[in-house]
Amino acid sequence: MKKTIIFILLLATLITVTPKADASIIESAARNLDSSLNQLITAKDEATAEKTLSPEEDLAFRKKVVNDALILSFKEIEDIKGKLDSLNFEEKSDENKVRGQFFIDLGEFETTYRDLQGRLDKETNVEKIKDIARYAKEYREKAYGPIITEIVDFILAFQTDKLVAGAGIRFGKIETDIKKLERASFIEIGYFDRQMEEAGKLISNAKELVNKAKAMVMENDIDQEEEKGEVKEEEEEIVPPTPRELCEAALIDLRSGYGIFVDISNSVKKIIKI
Amino acid sequence: MDKTIEKLKSLKSIMPDADFASISRSVILSSVKTVKTKRSFIYDFGMSIGVMATAVTIAVLLGNVRTPSAILAVSNFNTVENEAATIGNDIDVVLQEIGSFDRSAKKTALALNEAAGNGPAHLNESILSAEIEKLDINPSAEQDVETLLNKAIF
Secondary structure, eight states: OHHHHHHHHHHHHHTOOOOOOOOOHHHHHHHHHHHHHHHHHHHHHHOOSSSOOOHHHHHHHHHHHHHHHHHHHHHHHHHHHHHHHTSOOOTTSHHHHHHHHHHHHHHHHHHHHHHHHHHHHHOOOHHHHHHHHHHHHHHIIIIIHHHHHHHHHHHHHHHHHHHHHHHHHHHHHHHHHHHHHHHTTSSOTTTTHHHHHHHHHHHHHHHHHHHHHHHHHHHHHHSHHHHHHHHTTTTSSSOOOOHHHHHHHHHHHHHHHHHHHHHHHHHHHHHTTO | OHHHHHHHHHGGGOOOOHHHHHHHHHHHHHHHHHHHHHHHHHHHHHHHHHHHHHHHHHHHHHSSTTHHHHHHHHHHHHHHHHHHHHHHHHHHHHHHHHHHHHHHHHHHHHHHHHHHOOOOSTTOHHHHHHHHHHHOSSOOTTOOHHHHHHHHHO
16 A cells, blocks of 8 residues: 555656756857858869859858858857846846846947948958958957856856755755655665765765855956956966866766765665565 | 403513422423433544544554655655756756857857958868868767867877
C-alpha cells in the first residue's frame, strides 16, 4: 500500500515536462552574415584576369556584407536588452542604476548603427561603402565591443547569482527531506551527511565566486575611475580572474552540486526499492 | 352573551393549588430530564465508536503516522532530478552565451574587413578556411572562424 502511494506520486512528478531554452536570436543573423561573406569572397576568388568582378556586383556583395554585419549588431543589442530586462532589481538599487546606464549605451549604439545603415542604403560608390565598412569595424572594436563585454559580464554575474540562490534553496529542501526519511526509519541517521557536506561546499564556493563577480561588475561601472589608480601597482603581475571566468567556475561547481543531489535521489530510490 | 364574557374575565384570576403546581412541575421536569439523558448517551457513544473506528482504520492502513511526510519527501527527490536537468540546461545555455558574443565579434570584424579591403582575392583567409573546412570529413558544429584560421596557420 505504502509503495503504491509512493509510486503514484513519483509517476505524477515524472510527467512534469522540463522546459528548454530557446536558441539565440543572434544565430540566424550570424548565419546570414556568413552567407553574404561567402558570396563576396567566392566572387572575388572566381574573378580572373579575363573575367573580372563587375563594379555593380562588387558594390552589391560588399553592401550586403556590411548590412548583414549591422543586422547582426541589432540582433545582439535586442538580445542583450531582453536579458537585461529579465533581471529583477529593486527600483532604487545600484544594480538598477547600472542597468539604466546600459540601456542608454545600447540606445546610442543602435542610433549609430541605424545612421550607418541609412548611409549604406543610399550609397552607390564602392569606395564609400568600404569607408562605411571600415568605420563600422572600428566602432565595433573601440566603442561597442568593450561596453558589450561589460554588459554581458553584468548579465552573466546576475544570471549565475540566481542559479546559485536556487541551488541554495534546493539544498535546504533536500536536507529537510532527508530528515523526514531518517525519522520514518527509511534511512539511517547521517547516511547522506558526507554527500550533503560536499554539495554544501560546492554551493558555498559557487556563492563566493559569484559574489566576487558581482562586486567586479558593479565596481567596473560605479567606481571605475577611483579603482584604477589604487590597484595598478600591486596587481600588475597577478592577473585577477575576470567576472566571466569567476561565473564559469561557479557554474561548474553548481553542476557538480546538482550531480550530488541526483546521486542522493537515486540512492533514496534504491533504499526504498522503487 | 355579555354575561358569558363577564364569567370568562373572572376566570383570568384562577390560580392552581400550590401542591398541584409543585407536583406537576416536578413530573414535567423529571420526564424531560430522563429522555434527554438517554438520547445524549446513545449519541455520544455512537460518535466515540465512529471516531475510534476511523482512527484505527487510518492507523491500520498507513501503518505508521510518520509515513505520509516520508512519502512526500521521496516525491520531492524526483523534483530534484527534473530541476537538475533544467539547471544543467540553463548552465549550458549561459556557458554557451559567454562565448557567443566573442564569436560574433570576430565574425563581424572579419566580414567588415573583407567588405572594406582590396586584399588578394585568391589568397584570402576566409577562402582558405572554407576550403580547409571541406577537408574535414566530420566538421564540428561549434567550429568557429578562429579555429579554422588556426588550422590554416599551423
